[in-house]
Amino acid sequence: MAQFSSTFLDELIARSDLAELISRHVDLKQSGANLVGLCPFHNEKSPSFSVSVDKQMYYCFGCGKGGNAFRFLMEHDGYPFPEAVEFLAQKIGMPIPDSKPVNPREAARKKHGLALLDKVTGIFSRCLHAEENKKALNYFAQRKLSPAIIQKYQLGYAPAGYGFMKRCFAEDHNTLKSLEAIGVLIKNERGYADRFRERVIFPIRDKQGRVVGFGGRILDDGEPKYLNSPETEFYHKSHLLYGYSEHRESVRKHKMLVVVEGYMDVLAMASYDLDYAVAPLGTAITESQLRMILRLHDAPIFCFDGDNAGRKAAWRSIERMLPIIKSEYSPQFLYLPDGEDPDTLLQKEGQKAFENRLKNDARPMLETWIQGLKNIAGDGVEGRARMAKKADQMLSQVSDDYLRQAWQGEIEKVSEVKLSMQKQAQDLPKSRQYIARKPAQYLTVNPMKHDHFMAGLLQKPMRFQSLPEDAFDFFIDTHPIHPIYTRAFSLVGDNKSTELDIAAQLMREFPDNQHIARWVNLPTVEDDEFQLLLMDMHITYLNDLLGRSDGLAVKIQMNEELKTLRTQQKQLKKYLSDKESL
Ligand SMILES: [Zn+2]
Incomplete structure (x- = not known):
């Protein structure tokens, strides 16, 4: 980084x-x-x-x-x-100061690789339009891809033979090595050879829209039908999706995202103005790709061929999705008629009919899952038992408690079997683990109080300055708030200026901590309310300390402090309620 x-x-x-x-x-x-x-x-x-x-x-x-x-x-x-x-x-037009990467030579090499990939994309693209490669352009024309689509997605062609790339570039050792590193040349005992030969080319882009690899499809019936770039430092097939960077904006605009099986499906849809599809790169969809998809859109439609292979692929997607699915997402599954894909269907029935399928025939994930379970488990009483067993195992992977319970209820209805819920204590959410471990006296503190106390501090960091000395120890060091709280103290201590935005700095230092953003977005904690909270926190703290102290003198002193605090608290409460009733 x-x-x-x-x-x-x-x-x-x-x-x-x-x-x-x-x-x-x-x-x-x-x-x-x-x-x-x-x-x-x-x-x-x-x-x-x-x-x-x-x-x-x-x-x-x-x-x-x-x-x-x-x-x-x-x-x-x-x-x-x-x-x-x-x-x-x-x-905002701010120059990035000496954003010098860890290793400048490494960065230069990477930049060179990306530039080379870009150059190769241009070469493939020009090749597609060369007179002698008419059959490649014809192939796209047959598949009804317009010149505009060919241009937008920079489709290309890699000609036959083994020396094409070498002829396009200088044949020095470094260039050849670089071309091998980006995956377009293969080194064998006879030297360097072209990886892509006699194939139409689909450039594959990363999230930033840079070409990082290629997919190549053979023109006739040869094997393999599709050949992709090998894993390189730029191209990681399980972390990329075809169409992602091209369609990110229109997915947002249309509030639609369709996941299809191949490049041609993505392009076919785009040529019918349905420019919101993405596809994995020739392999079964991975968890990382599913995360990208769900982050981009919360209700993607997964499209599969209705045949056996398609149903298996849908099942695999469901299995992969279980650990990351949340109740906020509503993925849907659509089976197309046997033997069809979006490309063939669009050519047969056109855009409207296909859009209607997306709208009307896509089914929620749970429904598709239950159907899959039924297919695997078979009929009869034993079938229902097998279904429950399998569902139970799969449910244990769902990390969203609410969704798991909701789905459990539905599956119990269908299978008529009570699921045992294998999800057990070992993966309770962290907060509950914490409550189970901490000493009893801390349970008496209302966590809402902590929340508002922290909100009050971060909303007005000046309040840190007026905290009593004890305040530093308000949270025991196993408390989840403790590291943020003490860090805030030292930030205040290190900085004389009252202008310092402690919340922003904490956010930067604890980027994964969601509390900080919540605290600053909670309703404003007014001064009086904060005073009350502070007294409450202080009293709780002293009470706890008192319980753990031995020395008599210390105890007497603490009791005095407590008494004073309680009196002050009572007075403030009375003052506030008087003020309210005025
Ligand atoms: Zn939300």
Whole structure:
């Protein structure tokens, strides 16, 4: 990962406009100190997504997603961190200072590789239009791909023979080695040979839209029908999707995402103006690809051939999806008629009919799963038992508690068997583990109180300055809030300026912590409320300390402190209720 200095990152966040970044996707309305809207990460009818303009952080009280501008670009738009930084810097015209990569030579080599891939794409593309390669262009014409589609997706052709690439480039050792590294040359005992020969070429792009590899399809009936780039440092087939970078924007616009089996399906759909399909690269879909898909759209439609192979592929997708599925997602499955794919169907029945299939025939994941279970388990009483057994095993992989329970109920209805729920204590959510472990006295503290206390501090970091000395120990060191809390203390201590945005800095240091974004997006904690919270926290702390202390003198002193605090608390409460009734 490229190294960015923390001052640069802080300034970048401070100068970016998170609300503007988010309002490209979400309608935001003012509500109290924050902006609210419908969450772009999950389906909802009433807004629980909040953006704090003051702290430049968003948080969804429905699904718990939250963070700063970097996080939004990563989670919503699928950028890796360095690209999210570059994107923001470019947007506000901030030069990236000495973003010197760990190893400049490495970076130069990588840049050279990408430039070479780009060059090769151009060469394949020009080759497609050469007079002697008419049959390749004819192939695309037969498949009804227009010149516009051919141009947009930079389709190409690799001619027959073994010396084509060598003729296009200088034949020096370094060039040949580089061409081998990007996967277009193969080295054998006779030297270097072209990997792609007599094939139409589909350039494959990464998330940033850079060509990183190629898919090649044979023109006649030869084998293998499809040949792809080998794994290189640029091309990782299990982390890429064909059509992803080309269609990211239109997926958002149409609120549609269709997952198909091959390049030609993606292109066929695009040539009928359905430019929202992606496909894995010739292998069964991977978990990483499923994550990319679900991040891009929460209700993708997975399209499969209705034959046996298609049903198997659908089943594999369901299995892979179980560990990452959440109740916020609603993937659907569509079986096309036996032996058909989107390409052949579109040619037969046209765009409208195909769109209707997507709209009307796609079935929820659970329904498709239950159908699959029935097929595997077979009929009769034993069949139902086998179904329950298999479902139980599969359900144990679902990490979303609510979804698992909902699905369990449905499967019990169908199988008429009570599932045993193999999901047991070993993977309880962390918060519950924590409660189970901590000493009893901490259970008396309402976690909501912690939340509002932290919200009060981060919303107005000046409050750190007026905390009593004891406050540093309010959270025991196994408490989940402890590391953030103590770090905030040292940030305040290190910095004389009251301008320091502690929340932003914590967010940068704890990028995976969702609490920080939630705290700043909670309703404003007013001064009086904060005073009460602080007293409450202090009293709880002293009470606990008292229980664990031995010395009599210490105990007497603590009792005194407690008494004073309780009196002050009572007075403040009375004052507040008097004020309210005025
Ligand atoms: Zn949400």
